[in-house]
Amino acid sequence: MINLSPPRFFQRFFKNIIWNFPDEKEGVFLTFDDGPTQGVTPWVLDQLARYNAKATFFCLAKNVEMNPDIFERVVREGHAIGNHSYSHIKGWRTDTTQYIQDVIYANSFLHTNLYRPPYGRITARQFRLITYQYKIVLWDVLSMDYSRRVSPKKVTKFVIDNVKLGSIVVFHDSLKAERNLRYALPRVLDAITATGMVCKPIVIPRKNIRES
Numbered sequence: 001m002i003n004l005s006p007p008r009f010f011q012r013f014f015k016n017i018i019w020n021f022p023d024e025k026e027g028v029f030l031t032f033d034d035g036p037t038q039g040v041t042p043w044v045l046d047q048l049a050r051y052n053a054k055a056t057f058f059c060l061a062k063n064v065e066m067n068p069d070i071f072e073r074v075v076r077e078g079h080a081i082g083n084h085s086y087s088h089i090k091g092w093r094t095d096t097t098q099y100i101q102d103v104i105y106a107n108s109f110l111h112t113n114l115y116r117p118p119y120g121r122i123t124a125r126q127f128r129l130i131t132y133q134y135k136i137v138l139w140d141v142l143s144m145d146y147s148r149r150v151s152p153k154k155v156t157k158f159v160i161d162n163v164k165l166g167s168i169v170v171f172h173d174s175l176k177a178e179r180n181l182r183y184a185l186p187r188v189l190d191a192i193t194a195t196g197m198v199c200k201p202i203v204i205p206r207k208n209i210r211e212s
């Protein structure tokens with residue numbers, strides 16, 4: 001279960017966390033966590049291509065290692081890449097040095113300055129170290145696609161009802177989320193396109209990492 005409300009210690013670090021882009025004039029930001037996954041990520045890429053939509057993939061580097069061709073395709077098709085660790089580590093149960101090593105190792109596959117902590121949770125110390133190198137990207141619209149207790153229709157309606165200019169939406173290109181994702185994604189892309197909004201990748205200039 002992702003911890004939706006930010007832990008208190010996050011609050012002093014808000015300036016280093018992106019929840020959405022409030023000044024955005026035309027775009028929304030779809031993100032996909034936990035891939036690349038055979039049978040799922042290629043399908044996601046096909047859907048995005050049909051709408052000329054770009055997204056950001058917060059990859060698990062162990063999955064990149066297993067599926068290098070799919071990862072190549074994600075990059076080639078103009079999507080942005082984010083670091084989601086090598087092994088989907090639980091920050092609050094992992095020694096800080098080990099945590100940082102996992103993230104650094106992941107970046108030898110991913111080469112990005114965006115980081116999304118697995119489960120949306122991280123300790124204050126890990127957070128401080130990570131933000132020397134990365135902008136932490138969370139979300140304002142959590143699709144719940146990974147939950148077997150949430151129906152495909154509910155996932156779809158929740159995202160369509162809540163997405164607005166500058167939103168960051170979380171989906172998962174994982175086997176766990178596949179059933180909900182296959183129903184929701186084309187409908188969400190339809191709805192976004194119908195409003196005239198554009199799906200864009202998240203790009204943060206490196207110089208801005210410790211600012212704003």
Ligand SMILES: [Zn+2]
Nearest residue numbers: 033034118119
């Ligand atoms: Zn994840």
